[in-house]
Amino acid sequence: MNEEENILEVTDICKKHKRFELQRVSFSLKRGYIMGFIGPNGAGKSTTIRCIMGLTHPDSGHVKLFNNDAQANMKSLKQRIGFVYDQNVFFEDLTVERNKQIISMFYDHWDDKAFYDYITKFGVPLSTPVKSLSKGTAMKFALAVALSHHAELIIMDEPTSGLDPIFRKELLDVLLEVIQDDEKAIFFSTHNISDLEHVADYITFINDGKIQFSKETETILDDYFIIRGPKNLKELVEEHRPIAIKQTSLGFEAFMERERLKRLDMHPELKLERPSLEDVMYYVVKSQMG
Helix, strand or coil: CCCCCEEEEEEEEEEECCCCEEEEEEEEEECCCEEEEECCCCCCHHHHHHHHCCCCCCCEEEEEECCEEHHHHHHHHHHHEEEECCCCCCCCCCEHHHHHHHHHCCCCCCCHHHHHHHHHHHCCCCCCEHHHCCHHHHHHHHHHHHCCCCCCEEEEECCCCCCCHHHHHHHHHHHHHHCCCCCCEEEEECCCHHHHHHHCCEEEEEECCEEEEEEEHHHHHHHEEEEEECHHHHHHHHCCCCCEEEECCCCEEEEEEHHHHCCCCCCCCCEEECCCHHHHHHHHHHHHHC
């Protein structure tokens, strides 16, 4: 495996819409890793993915896939990508089986055995028209297709949306199985942030069209703390400039960088807690809203 090769490289992508703008979006993903892509609704996740997949063209900046310019080589590069989109992209009036027959013709390395194994595992009915599938089952079908042509990069836009908790857990197990092949990589956008904590090696966080950070998951969770304490200690903590602070029924809760915490003379009534990814996203977004 080439450790240094970025399987996906996004550099300074800008894209202006009427009410929204991607601003110099940059991040990269190496083979052998899962990257979670998070951000609130309207932050720019789907627009970024559409730029990566050539479904929309950025105004400036560029995307490289497998060390190739994506825009110039997208047709051939799509052979190496498994894409699970958050909307139905199949022939709705045709059955799952008929869809498979048509789709498989477009892939040089289609693997029928892999497809039927996943269909069985996911419980997708082959003789049912796609339009009659529930949202969750349609997503399972899309995932089976993405995993059945030996793709090196799996890109998923909200794949757990509409799925029950049991299948969400199964999906994460499938992703962990896929990534055992360290030539592959997974780029995974989701609202279910708690899912990512267990599987994502890296998190890229976008808000209001700008990348806030792109780091190892463990590093992010180690970089911040939540501090809780009584009202009379609120000013003491405020002096150390937390990212955000709010009143609670029992006192206050502050979100703070580890570096600032080192300078805080800890009082026995102050309680420290490691944040979840959801906490980090919530407080960073809240701090930018003023």
